[in-house]
Amino acid sequence: QRIRALPGDKWVLLFEQRQMFPRLRKQGPLEVEIRAILDSQIDPQGQALARQIQTMQLNLQKSMDIVKGFPSDQLRELFLQAGVTFHHIMMKSSRQIVSPDFELTDVGEDYEDCYRRISVATGGSSVFSNKVAEAIREASAREDYHYLLAYTPQDPSGSKERKIEVKVGRKDVDVISLKQYVAAGSPVISIVDFKSGQKAIRFGLRDYARIPTEGRTVGSAAVQITIFNDKSEQVFADGKTMELIKDETKISLSFPQLPSGSYFIIIDALDRTTGGKDVYSGAIRL
Structure with missing residues (x-):
């Protein structure tokens, strides 16, 4: 409430460094020794200890990958109500480990995705880069002026096709509008069932709107995919x-x-x- 009462533009710049967590290095001496003990039929006590080590490692990795109970929806509403533009700058960790038995991997956390959603909702930027100065310049160059025009027809149902066209006199503005009327209570698009591996990714889209158009019931979505390597360099960017x-x-x-x-x-x-918009982000292996 105090922030909402302040005059002028209000920004939040969040700088976050990705967390790294050590795990057993694949084909490392310790991992090879554990597998050898598991395969051994001579030492039952050693087998039990090796299984216990593997289970502890997996449980610890899972607990680090997900932070449960983070109040993402409440935070997003607070920033929206206060009129704050939220900018999120994610940096890769420079932490290193020198060990033949362990390697560092990125930790995927729920609140990282929450911050990106807040950025999208408030008109801010969400950047994954260790070039902090450039990221700040990009955020400060963004224009945050938006004009919202709302209209409800006398018949609010979505039973019949209605086309929408918006015209403005100025040429130096971007106009974003629905092409057709969508009734209230329409679903919000969601990205589901994401999987990665063997140099490929798979995922699905659900809960999008479909409306009657020229005798068919169809919807339309724009999907943009961006991939960064372990040096924070963009290696793929494409949309369709x-x-x-x-x-x-x-x-x-x-x-x-x-x-x-x-x-x-x-x-x-x-x-x-x-x-409607949905964003999926996280560390993957290809």
Whole structure:
């Protein structure tokens, strides 16, 4: 409430460094020794200890990958109500470990995705880069002026097709509007069932709006995929607008040009009918 009462533009700049967590190095001496003990039929006590070590390592990795109970929806509403533009700058950790038995991996956390959603909702920027000065310049150069025009027809149902066209006299502005009327209570697009491995990714789109158009019931979504390597360098960026006919649309993409290893991915899905948006992001292995 205090922030909302302050005059002028209000910004939040959040600088966050990705956390790193050590895990057993694949094909490392310790991992090889544990597997050898598990395969051994001579030492039952050693087998039990090796299984216990593996279970503890997996449980610890899972507990570090997800932070449960983070109040993402409440935080997003607070920033929106206060009229704050939220900018999120994510940096890769410079932490290193020199060990033949352990390697560092990125920790995926719920609140990272929450910060990106707040940035999208408040009109801010969300950047994954260790070039902090450039990221700040990019955020400060953004224009935050928006004008919202709302209209409700006398018949608010979505039973019949209605086309929308918005015209403005000025030429130096971007106009974003629905192409067709969508009734209240329409679903919000969501990215689901993401999987990665063997130089490929797979995921699905659900809960998007579909409306009657020229005798068919269809929807439309714009999907943008961006991938960064372990040096925070962008190695892939591409987008596509697709027609949505079924209740769920499955998408798969291969990356034969990328070497196997750890990456960070951001997927943006925009429902072009309702303007709803979903974002998926996290550390992956290809």
